[in-house]
Amino acid sequence: MPNPPAHSARIALSSFKRGKKVDLHKMSFYARAIGLFQSRSAKARSIIDIVTIIRYPRLALILAALAIAGQLEAQIDLPAPESETEGQTETTPSPEVTPEAPVQIRPDEGSPVAGTEVNAPQFDIGRHLHASGSLNGGYDDNVNLTPAGSPSWYANPTANIRYLFGSARLAMDLLAGGGINYYFDHPGGRDYDPIVYLNLSVAYKVAPRLTLNFSTSSAYESQPELGTALSSINRLGNYFRSQDHLSAHYKLSPRWSSVTGYELSALEYESSAGQNRLQHAFSEQLRYLWLPTTTVSGSYRISLNESQGAQGESTTQSLLAGLEQSFSPRFKAGLQTGVQFRSGNGGGKTSPFVETSLHYELAARTYILWTNRYSIEESDLQNAAGRETFRTNLKLNYAITARISASLALIYSHGDNGTSNQISSGSLGGSSTETTFDITPSIRYAITQRCSVNAGYRYTKVDRGSGAAALEPLQSVTSYTRNRYFAGITISF
Numbered sequence: 001m002p003n004p005p006a007h008s009a010r011i012a013l014s015s016f017k018r019g020k021k022v023d024l025h026k027m028s029f030y031a032r033a034i035g036l037f038q039s040r041s042a043k044a045r046s047i048i049d050i051v052t053i054i055r056y057p058r059l060a061l062i063l064a065a066l067a068i069a070g071q072l073e074a075q076i077d078l079p080a081p082e083s084e085t086e087g088q089t090e091t092t093p094s095p096e097v098t099p100e101a102p103v104q105i106r107p108d109e110g111s112p113v114a115g116t117e118v119n120a121p122q123f124d125i126g127r128h129l130h131a132s133g134s135l136n137g138g139y140d141d142n143v144n145l146t147p148a149g150s151p152s153w154y155a156n157p158t159a160n161i162r163y164l165f166g167s168a169r170l171a172m173d174l175l176a177g178g179g180i181n182y183y184f185d186h187p188g189g190r191d192y193d194p195i196v197y198l199n200l201s202v203a204y205k206v207a208p209r210l211t212l213n214f215s216t217s218s219a220y221e222s223q224p225e226l227g228t229a230l231s232s233i234n235r236l237g238n239y240f241r242s243q244d245h246l247s248a249h250y251k252l253s254p255r256w257s258s259v260t261g262y263e264l265s266a267l268e269y270e271s272s273a274g275q276n277r278l279q280h281a282f283s284e285q286l287r288y289l290w291l292p293t294t295t296v297s298g299s300y301r302i303s304l305n306e307s308q309g310a311q312g313e314s315t316t317q318s319l320l321a322g323l324e325q326s327f328s329p330r331f332k333a334g335l336q337t338g339v340q341f342r343s344g345n346g347g348g349k350t351s352p353f354v355e356t357s358l359h360y361e362l363a364a365r366t367y368i369l370w371t372n373r374y375s376i377e378e379s380d381l382q383n384a385a386g387r388e389t390f391r392t393n394l395k396l397n398y399a400i401t402a403r404i405s406a407s408l409a410l411i412y413s414h415g416d417n418g419t420s421n422q423i424s425s426g427s428l429g430g431s432s433t434e435t436t437f438d439i440t441p442s443i444r445y446a447i448t449q450r451c452s453v454n455a456g457y458r459y460t461k462v463d464r465g466s467g468a469a470a471l472e473p474l475q476s477v478t479s480y481t482r483n484r485y486f487a488g489i490t491i492s493f
Contacts (some may be wrong), residue, residue, distance in 0.1 A: 049248065110448075113409065121173040128160070129162070135452075137153070138154065140154050156181050156182070175199040197218065216243070226462075227438075232272075233436055241266065248260045256261070261281075278306045282302055301320070312345040313344055320338060369395040373390070376389075392411075392412050414436075443455055452490050459482070
């Protein structure tokens with residue numbers, strides 16, 4: 001019995017020679033080809049549309065199209081990788097999570113900037129995987145953060161991986177990486193500093209009204225993180241820090257919703273136990289959608305703080321009112337204000353609380369991220385009744401051309417360490433202050449879509465008043481400055 005596809009092909013060729021029209025839909029091999037195309041990818045189906053439009057061309061075109069379809073099916077549609085310093089796709093955030101913002105990566109070390117929010121995951125985006133490796137190097141004139149300075153040339157190889165997943169009910173955003181700072185001149189006998197970090201956020205829609213959110217920002221490192229209170233401003237050896245947040249967002253009605261949260265903050269040093277801290281925070285927030293672009297809120301927060309130093313235990317309570325405004329899909333701002341009450345071994349204190357945030361994306365890869373906060377923070381000084389601190393973190397990124405972009409990162413904080421011990425306070429000249437200023441301008445050039453180079457400069461100045469009594473006898477409480485010049489290359493996969 002003849003082979004049906006071969007027999008149909010012979011009939012088609014014979015008909016073409018006689019100049020007759022051929023109804024290919026009646027040919028069994030053509031029907032099978034159509035079925036194969038329809039089961040293939042969208043790119044393959046576009047080919048069959050072209051074949052149909054041109055009114056049945058020669059059979060050779062169909063056979064060639066089948067070969068091309070096999071190749072197209074083997075391809076995977078993945079977005080082109082981009083540097084972690086570039087902005088992510090803008091989406092309208094749900095009220096229970098932090099608005100999406102570009103991942104803030106420190107250009108001189110290749111690690112996330114501490115004190116910045118972990119990105120909120122996005123639903124219905126499928127799976128996306130990005131990986132990159134960087135090699136930075138330069139000159140650091142004060143590796144050990146001492147008043148006299150401790151200079152050295154250094155090299156900083158790092159690697160990271162980012163995995164995004166989003167289905168109808170589950171969403172995840174994972175950023176993990178690590179590297180080292182290797183010092184060629186070994187200042188003070190120091191060979192290298194480790195850097196290992198993990199940023200993770202997960203959202204799960206348990207029901208149409210209930211969403212669970214979890215996020216963590218953890219790192220094991222040696223250099224102080226000046227953008228957060230969860231670190232000393234002095235070098236005290238390697239340490240582990242982690243800030244974890246679990247919350248449940250429940251929609252009471254189309255306009256009303258509640259957010260119940262728990263946050264765990266931990267700081268542990270390998271060799272300076274007196275600086276170790278543990279904080280448990282519980283919060284309840286009631287939100288009201290006043291306008292389609294405006295949300296108001298009221299919240300209560302209680303924080304239980306444990307320290308291995310002289311401070312012991314303390315409790316901080318906060319009553320806050322908030323306002324969130326979305327001026328456009330590219331421009332969002334938030335405000336929280338209220339009062340804080342602190343009590344503990346270091347004495348009691350009442351302080352105002354103000355926090356503002358701004359995220360403005362002017363264009364692709366051009367954006368402004370700016371946060372400000374005035375609040376009570378835990379101090380690392382003896383008998384300190386908390387530290388009233390003002391902090392501001394600013395990140396500017398400007399796309400000069402399609403290949404060239406410039407960025408500016410600024411961290412500033414000013415804190416007043418009041419003491420409850422009047423004798424100690426008088427002998428040391430009263431309460432002390434801490435002022436931190438850190439600025440990093442840099443420029444980036446994209447050689448290709450997967451390869452870029454960068455160069456920049458980082459200046460740090462820490463000024464700690466003479467009235468500061470250190471918790472650790474070996475801890476330096478004097479001021480220091482630091483200059484770091486760096487350049488590097490990043491390859492994305």
